[in-house]
Amino acid sequence: MPELPEVETVRRSLAPKLAGDVIASVEVFFAGCVEGSTPEELAWRLEGRRILELVRRGKYLVFQLDDGASLVIHLRMTGRLILIPADPVELHPHTRVLFRFRSGKALRFDDQRKFGRVMWFRNSTSLKRRLALGVEPLDPAFTAARLGALVKGRKRPIKSLLLDQKLIAGLGNIYADEALFRARLLPWRPAGELSWQEVEALCAAIRDVLAEGLKYKGTTLRDYVDGDGRTGMFQERLQVYGREGEPCPRCGGAVARVVLGGRSSFHCPRCQV
């Protein structure tokens, strides 16, 4: 599932090619992916609008439009955004929405599992209210003090806190497991019981693992590709995620998997405490 590094990589691949372009038409092939309006309303709102900028908030892609509104796309499990020539347009069996641009480009939203969402917001206030996202972990605002304030007094497992998008935006199962491994913390440790040194180590680990994920253009385990259809390379650098039974790269013990809050959590029981 695309997390911050994957969504940011998609953003970087699309932004230079779409900024300034005007949406010519919107065709919806699966109405269920449009949230908050009907497919007809979405098309009516978007057609003729110029894209000023493409930004990312957490795992959401935000197309800022020239009328102050925004188009927001959440890839969820298997969503892909692929930039293609519009004439002739080549659809995929999993194409759910097709955006055509005045320049002759088209953007295909393909989504095999159909969990992805396309939304329209009138202004930044309605967008912020609906997404209700926490701090961006790659922002300078994400400091040990900020993370310390988030964990303080919380009994829930640190892993589940890291996955809570209302607290920290953009982390998912893969990068949370990798960050906890780097910080040598077991995923089920109660968040409020971390020491200050552990909070500092975790803050640094989150920043490092996301920055590295970005540098390697994301993790492709199955579906993820960027806007040009290229896979990521960070899967080759994962230390514990998906590596149950393999030797821990730090201590040589076997990587283990537990199910925590319904999600697989990969960790090393020997060097994470």
Ligand SMILES: [Zn+2]
């Ligand atoms: Zn180990």
